[in-house]
Amino acid sequence: MVEIRIHGRGGQGGVTLAKLVAASRFLQGRSVQAFGLYAAERSGAPVQAFCRFDDAPITNRNLIYEPDHVIVLDPTLVGPTIAAGLRPGGWILLNTEDPPDAFGDRFPHNRIATVDATAVARGHGLGTRSVPIVNTALAGAVGRMLGFPLNDMLAAVEHLGFGGANLHAARDAFDAVRTRDAPWDPTPLDTPAPGPGFGGVGRTPGFVEGAGGERPRIETGRWASEQPRRQQFVPPCNHVCPAGNDVQGFLHALADERIDDALEILLRTTPFPSVCGRVCPAPCMASCNRRDLDGAVDVRDLERLAGDRGSARLVPAEARDRHVAVVGSGPAGLAAAYHLALFGYRVTILEADTVLGGLLRTGIPDFRLPPDVLDREIDRILALGVEVRFGGAVDRRRLFAVAQEYDAVLVATGLQQARSLHLGVGDDDGVEQGIAFLDRIKRGHGPHLDGEAVVVVGGGNTAMDAARSALRLGAASVRVVYRRTRAEMPAIAEEIDEALDEGVEIDFLTQPLAVRRSAQADGDGGQPELVCRRMALGAPDASGRRSPVAVPDSEFTVGCHRLILALGQSPDLAVFPEGTEVREGAELLGILETPVYAVGDLATHDGTVAGAIGSGRRAALHVHQTFTGRVEVDGDRTRVRSDVDEWHDEVIRTDALRAHLFERQAPAHAPTLGLRDRRTTFDEVHGGLADAADARRCLSCGVCNECDLCVTYCPEGVLKRVGHDLVFDYAHCKGCGICVTECPRNVVFMNHL
């Protein structure tokens, strides 16, 4: 009887090789057995297969401990025990590119054959590039080694249903196999063959007696060809937030009902969570991957909830001896002052007005942003020690004086020059700028508009705010005229809807031409009218929006007692020397040593509160870097990076998420004020969310939120979470990949070794 032991790795085809060799003998009329040693191994694990053949019927059914020959499919398996029990003089066949002599010292008692079956298999396209199937090639090599005719081996290959490339591989390996002619040492082996004993030696500990005892360790991780790891991506909401907020981070804290932590995370980047939680256009919600599943997470209202209900203690860094002036107390100036104060700088805000807050104070109606909310957040900034000097606009001359007095100056005067239309009437004749109109109302001097027909020109939030305010002041009708369509309106979509709900009418594709009074018979000033013209959308302009073009002969009039212009504002650059190129991050003036920067809308023209906050923070970082030479925070990311993860700076792709693993759940809805009150009072329209439950809908795209599904599903128990880290026991992880397929957010991924 001839017995052959085969060593390979799971997936290489060792059992089939045993069967090929057996088939070659079976076809010659021999009695054969071919079998594997089956267990829980998987791809890449060291495995054994066996083959025996004899002229007489085979009786024994045991494993093979003293093989006549050994075949090794993977040369990395060659170790001290690979030839255990191999009879002296028996063949050892190795799949390697090395010649047999390279193994002479290692196997002095044996005849050695080598063949590069991997190259042969690859040459014939058998298996994959990473896992070539080498068994049919090795079958040919075995034939040559044991002196069987090539045709025997080819017949075996065909008998098992293999053809084509497999036959060529067997033939090539049959020809290519190299053997070692050097004489072998015929003395018996030192290593005794492992075999069964009798009489109870080396009993393995059981359940009870063996509890706590030492057990043999099998480092199954050595079988692995892949290892799971954790990676972190940038979630889309974080990426698009103009303020640079860690949206996913604060939602995660809220989902855990840690409202104070949520506020603390927000306060790392913004001093205005309660304000932005009311007035932000929330690009995070537009980018939310949940939007197309069952509706975006209500990030805006959740930020409001964290700002309104959380409490956090801000501790500025140790005081530094630099003094920074911030010109203007809008959101950009206040955000810059806030961050500078947290860095420990002395900060003085120069405010021309008598109140703080800029447009937050004077341009956003109470029904969207109640003044006490703004007060509270500004008070938090002032509590950091920020000083304020009211009165006197900073003009070009005074800017030089300020620059001499302070160590750095940030100019954050925003967009103050309202654009106008030439309609042939004076401002005092029923035409007013929207920001001036809103300012009047905010200061308690709002006009009574009882019975008036009001027309607002524009499509931004100022237009919506002015229109909605006019309704509340008693206007009989409020029309908004806008040159383009709803799709092009820059106002927050929800505010447009709310304006329509409240009774504002919007004329799209309408251009105002002139205000005139219809002639009256008695010569009295007749009904004022607005002459308008219809427009159509033409080619896209520089902003990508389609430009409106006039429709010929389409003039018409609408009744109009009061015309409010909300056409946008532009920066007043007169504060800087003529010809100064004002842009974010650029040092201005250049005459004095003092760094002077333009901040917020003045520099960016962005026009959103969140954008102004982000600009203010970047300016503070910039000043800090100028003073210290140190970069404190890496760009817009505030998340703490752990060393054990792989970090990606790009946004996670939507298709990388495993949407089927998320339960569908409708978004929460915040209550709104009744329509009657919305037409007659300036009470806040939105009631805010009752609780933070909606935060639990956050998919945590590309960011581990410690859901621990990977830990739960790991069949080997080799994955655990320690603190915030995922710890893989790579000594025992076989790389099965279940943790990867169970991770809903593509955080656990497979790393090829």
Place this chain on the structure above:
Amino acid sequence: MPLRIVTGNHAAGHALSLAGEANRTARGTACGIYPITPQTEIVERVAAFPFSRGRVVAVESEHSAMAVTMGASVSGARAFTASSSNGIAYMVENIMVAGFYRLPIVMVAVNRTLGPPWNIWADQGDTLMLRDFPWIQLYAADNQEVHDLTLLAFRLAEDPRILLPVLVCMDAFIVSHTQAETELASPDEVDAFLPDLDLPHRLDPAHPRALGSMVWPDATVSHRMEIDEAMARVPNVMAECRARFREVFGRDPGGPLDALHTDAADAVLVASATVATTARGVVERRRAAGERVGLVKMRRYRPFPEAELVQACGGAGRIGVLDRDYAAGAGGVWWQDVRAGFQGRDETPLIQDYLLGIGGGDVTPALVNQVLDDLLNRRAAGPPVWADASGAFGPPAEVGA
């Protein structure tokens, strides 16, 4: 038919499929199946077979697999299934019912260790625990026996004098997954060997009645006595089946046991399944060397061939029973039946139990030699010996760098 090299599972699946197909001129075949390592290849093969009459139903558990198989059988279909280990344990309630219903179901069992601790390798504990149910139990030692006993089982089970289910067992992996030369039957041969099934008590809508209703003790006693009488008829009917098998297939499927070199033997080993084939090699070599040792290779466990065994042992003074099973608190299961068989005979021999190959432990010729040495040198029988407590079949030695 020519020899082929196939696995034990392949051989079983082939025999089951052809037996099912052979009933197509009667009521066809139907059965419930559920996979479990190492039986899975059997049900895969059966499920893929294009039966011309009947169907195979994949169900959600072993319990249901036997329920469907019983339903098929009681309606007159040829019915069979296959399972293993804890799957059999889960199926137990219906296994028992199938026997008491006198349904001629054939079940192939791949003997696998009952867990925990979890273990997929050979051990007969999963079928020997069914020993008190009305099932005939046959144990195959190699691929050919798996194939032949499976076919024989149908004829035996369906014989109107028997009408009892039959279990055909093979060792996990050592047979189920080992490829060896095997002669597979042709459809014509199976058609010739298996008559159409005509179940006398099948349920028929034209003649409504119920099976298994509540009865008084006297009816229960009658039911048990009928089973006892059917069991008593098994030896003769099985011999008839064996003879017919030889006529059709031209080879001997084997009887309840084989005796080897037991004439004038001092010591005889009693073993079953693959332990018996390995022991056979040992006994043949030692006989050739002049030692008076023999082997009784058991093929049938229920009904236990008591008389045949005593006769086969031929007056040997020492009998060693090789048990690949362990009945907690009682030692080996085969040992208990062997001892009972010799009870009350003149000159009771020394009967020693050896527990070996438990949990799939490798039973090598060397181990059998050690067992035989122990048997020959022992003064008296003692408690069962845990022959392979060294854990010979521990985790494979780590190889490589």
